[in-house]
Amino acid sequence: MAASSSAEQTQLQDMEEEDAGMEEREMESDGDGEEEGMGVENSDDEEDESSEDEKENEAEIQRLEEQLSINAFDYNCHVDLIKLLKQEGELLRLRKARQKMSELFPLTEEIWLDWLKDEIRLTEEEPNREKVYELFERAKKDYICPDIWLEYAQYSIGGMGSPGGIDKVRSIFERAVTAVGLHMTKGQTVWEAYREFENAILSTVQPPPGRIPSREEQELLNTQLERIHTLFRRQLAIPLMDMEATYAEYEEWSEQGVSEMVKHQYKKALQQMEKCKPFEESLLAAEPPKLAEYQTYIDFELKEGDPARVQITFERTLGENCLVPDMWAKYTTYLDRQLKIKDMVLSTHERAVRNCPWTMGLWKSYVLALERHGADHQTVSDVFEKALNAGFIQATDYVEIWQAYLDYLRRRVDFSKESSKELEELRGAFSRSLDYMKQDVEERFGESGDPSCIIMQIWARIEALHCKNMQKARELWDIIMTKGNAKYANMWLEYYNLERSYGDPVHCRKALHRAVQCTSDYPEHVCEVLLTFERVEGSLEDWDLAVQKTETRLNRVNEQRAKVAVKEANMARQEDDRADHRRKAKSDKKSQKKVQKGTRAGEKRRAEQDDYHNEWNEDSEQAPKRHRGNGDQATEEYMETETGLFGRNAPPGYKPAPPGTKKAQQGVADPAQRQNDDKPELRNDKSSVFISNLAYTLEEPDAKLRTLFETCGPIKQIRPVFSNKGNFKGYGYVQFESPVCVPEALKLDRREVEGRPMFVSPCVDKNKNPDFKVFKYETAMEKQKIFISGLPFSCTKEQLEELCKSHGTIKEVRLVTYRSGKPKGLAYVEFADEAQASQAVLKMDGIDVEGNKISVAISNPPRRNMMDRPGSSRFTSDLMPRQTYGSRGRGRTQLSLLPRSLHRHSAPAGKVENGTAAEQAAATASAPANAAGETKPLSNSDFARMLLSK
Incomplete structure (x- = not known):
């Protein structure tokens, strides 16, 4: 076996040297050709142009580097800098730029592949390949990418001639098929590359034709054949696209044929592939980022319940939707609750916060996962510090991440010991969190983010429950109440419950007495709790004192509520009086105007009104031309608008009486009647829109409005509103043939017309719909x-x-x-x-x-x-009501014409210096005044009574 292995390595080294020699000869020949071409084609002009381009690119590179020194988190600036450096061939600077970007952001598949290929070229002459291996290991952590794994395996094949090289290649391929082998569309490529590598090894261990292999060679050959058989069987058991071709290839390659077990697994995988095929086809047809299609795919895989397939589907989704926090949260939650594999869970949490650092929930889940899997304390603290610097978008996010970290620190403390390092660290963290909320969060957001002081409440409860330190808990609650929480009953009851559980009756009674004096939202409830407490714990003296305090407090509360009710009623009455005064003044002004015009103006109005009615009764698309006079007017302003009266022309849908009738002859003798006749017809017209905020200097408003709105649908009438002098008033009406045109017209709202935003709103009767709001924008986040x-x-x-x-x-x-x-x-x-x-x-x-x-x-x-809002004029007006004046308004001197002896000096509210409360009430009744302290006008009989009483 050893001899065979050494022979195998020698043969592989010979193959690599031969390939390297061929590449070197090709490079030399290419270099000679390039040198010859350059010698022929180069010119001085081209050199000047290239030098100018290089200067411009270098200036742009310096600008981008300066900008990154100011804002290192500018993602696009990093990308532009990398492109320019690659274009210029600055490989060392390019390496630094990529390194800096990878420390801040996960890199895309394209950036990683470019970086890896450049590093491979840079290290071709170096015998040490570990730097490139380390870079591949970093690349695969950002995203599960089949192309990166394939490049990693192919690069490792180049080093298989070194000791242990073949085993390293196999281990990388095994990790690759584990990570991306289930990828429905790209996993097959990795499996095929793995088989090609093993087939290449097979060719090196096969004996030459005609020679009988030795026993060791035969064992080595059988082992390699079994590896290839195993790869085929593993691949055919996985649902992949085009797996039929793989099965046909295996049938052709295997000399013993395909076993029944392999056929069974293949058919099962083929059925699973058919189930997944519709989802894959929808992904191919969809446009990026395909989030909805991926979500449907994930839901399907979750129902199927195969953890490996769920994981690869999540990874594919996040490869194209890496900036969707909800998808990362769903993925990490699944890993936390189902797989629970430490390395996989923690690496996914780390990738989640790198992609979406602004999402507090991902950081919170990361801290919990680290504690769940037993990470060391320094690691958890480092992650928490990174979270604080992530830049959350809400003040409450910082409160939640602090709570998660404080919970973690509390679980580390052994409270059976009176003092420990962990306890001191917990207290220090609580103190630091309060300073952080005050200094950092409030300065950035303008609000504390923790108005109810939840962190301090938890700290106080820990001190009381675990540390038996009620003195510290009371100090914390004093701080809580000074932060504006003393007026809330629930805060006092929370403090009371703490004292009830871990304190003593003396402090419970003290807390309830303070609550009765300070609570303003639910004082009755606090009073009831105090009385109940005294029924259980107190003496007779305690009970009498509690009854006295609660009665005094509730009486004062009822008085304040009554004053507020009177103030509101008086303000409403004053507003009604002012409205009546305005209507009366307007009516008087119109009556005087009509009297001044005389009989001759009335004759002219009736004649012009008849002409006007004839024009509006014509069935034409264009609205009739407006009669514009100077002093005398053709019609009066008695038509109603969205906020009051129409201009001189009739609204859409107005139908005047036929010429010759009594009403037509009378013209506008009865404006109120005419207004009541026209108003319902307009308000029920659902095919009109109200146009406003147009420039007063708008020329030919009819034509301008027709040009703007003719794309919305057929127009029936257009009526701009003019003043008495014939000037355009900046608003008008457009009536369409059909109500279906109104939504299209409303889309033109805020369209700029001659430098001003045009307002377009529905034609709604605000008298019948007082709550109707034309322009509504969201007020929530x-x-x-x-x-x-x-x-x-x-x-x-x-x-x-x-x-x-x-x-x-x-x-x-x-x-x-x-x-x-x-x-x-x-x-x-x-x-x-x-x-x-x-x-x-x-x-x-x-x-x-x-x-x-x-x-x-x-x-x-x-x-x-x-x-x-607190501090607004509304609250100020409750305390200092506006002064009202008589029907003639405020005089120049504001001298009082009432004799000084008749002046009555009102005592401050709530004080009775002399006499009983009943006498004060009688005095108040004798001098009519409203709750705001404003004296009503006195009648002649009032003056008479006052003089006779003297």
Whole structure:
């Protein structure tokens, strides 16, 4: 056997030397030809051009290197630098660039294959091949790629002449078929390469024709034949595409034929392949990234229950969808719960966080997996530190990752000991987490991320339960309450339960008394808990004190609630009074205007109104031309609009009385009646849209609107609204032949028209639908959409789309503008999924755009009703109500005409300096005033009573 092995190695070395000599001769001949060609073709012009190109490329390389020194996480910058260095042939600098990128990001299959081939060429003259082997080992960790495994095996064949080389090749092939041999479409290539290698070995151990092999040679030959038989049997037992050809090849190769067992396994695999074939065909027909098709395939394999096939399907999916956090989470969860193989589980978790570092859930699962598989403490701590630097997109993500790490540290502590290194480390981690939340998270997000102080609550409970240190627990709860939580009943009850479990009755009573004084959301519940506690634990004096405190507190709460209710009622009444005043003033103004115009203007209005009705009754596609006068008007503004009255022309669907009737002759003598007649017909018209925010200087608005909306469907009428002086008021109506055209018209909302965004909304009666909102944007977090601020005002939608398209598939780009159309420097960009949006945040935040440093974040707009926020004017108005004035408004001097002796000085709310509460109530009733402290106007009888009382 030893002699045969040495002869085998000698023969292989001779074959390699012969091949190397042939390659060397070919390279020399090619080099001579190139030198001759260069000597003929080179010229001074070409040398100058090449030198200029080299200078430009070198300048671009330096620029990219400087940018990476500023932002090392710019993925596209890494890719561009590698391409330029490869083009220039700077192999050493290229190696460093690839190395730096691989430390930060997983590399794609194409980048790895280029790198490996370049390294193979660089090390052809070196006897040590271990560097390339190490690079292959790194490459296979990023993704399960059949092409990389195939390149790895083929490279190892080149070194099989060295001691142990054949065994190394076999081990690499075995790992390859284990990793990717189940790949339905590419696994067959790896199996065939493995068989070709074993066939080549077979040819070296076969004796020459005519010579009888020795016993050792025959054993070696039989062993090699059995290896090839085994490879065929293993491959035929796996469902692969085109496996029928492999079976035919085995029938032809095997001299003993195919055994029944192999046939049975082959038929079973063929049936499985037929089941999988529809999924493979759907993948071939689909466009990348094929996420939906892969998801269906995974669900099928999960039902089948073959762990190896589930794993390879997940790997294929992630090869094309490596930035989808949900897919990584699903894969790692499956490995954690089903396979539980340490190396496989931990390597997959590591790949997951490298691909999607912004996803907190993947880091959290990684920390748990490390603890589950017994990783050393330093490894877990290092992973946690990397998670803190990953750049999460929400403040709450940092709270959760800290909680996961603190849970891990708590499970390491042996609390049976009074003090230990692990306990001190746990306390130090709790303290550090609080500092981190205050210094890092609040500065970055503007919020703590842990408003309920969950971390401190857990710390306090650990100190009380495990360490028997109630003093420390109470100190922590004091800090919790000072952070704005003292007004919540549930926080006080949580503290009370802690004292009840691990403290003493004295501190329980103290906590409940403080809760009664501070709670503002559910004071009744806290009072009830205090009384129940005293029923069980307290003395008579304790009970009396608890009853007194609860009654006092509840009385004060009821008074405050009553005042708030009165304030709200008064504000509503004041708003109604102001509305009545506005309506009355508007009606008086119109009446005065009608009186001033006189009889002659009325005659002119009736004549022009008859002409106007005739024009609107004509069946033509074009709307009638508007009559524009100077002083006198053809019609009055009694038509209703979306917010009030129409302009001078009738709305879509308006049907005036036929000429000659009494109503037509009267014209607009009764505006209110005319408004009531027209309004229902318009509001029920579902085929119209309301157009607004157009420029007042818009020329020929009829033609402009027709041009904009004629693509939406057949138009029945177009009516822009004009003022009394004939000027366009910036809004109007478009009525279509059919309601199906309205959704298409609404898509033109925010279309820019002469520098202003045009608003398009449905024609809805807001009196009947007061809650109807025309423009609705999401106020919740939109993980697939990013918000960009700090853009230059000159940035266009096309420029922004060009800037963002390299980070994913863009669905919509919206620049935020004022009503005038001027940009605000803000924009929203919606991507196909949240993974692309998260990647865009990482890559674009802080970059320079035309001299402006932009900020990029996941879209999380605030609530529209800013009055609900603490510190807004709503709360200020409750404390300091706006002053109201009489029907004539605020006077110039604001002098009071009431004699000083009749002034009544109101005492502050809630205080009774003299007299009883009943006397104060009587005084309040005698001087009418609202809850805001505003004195109502006094009548003559009020003045008379006040004077007589003096």
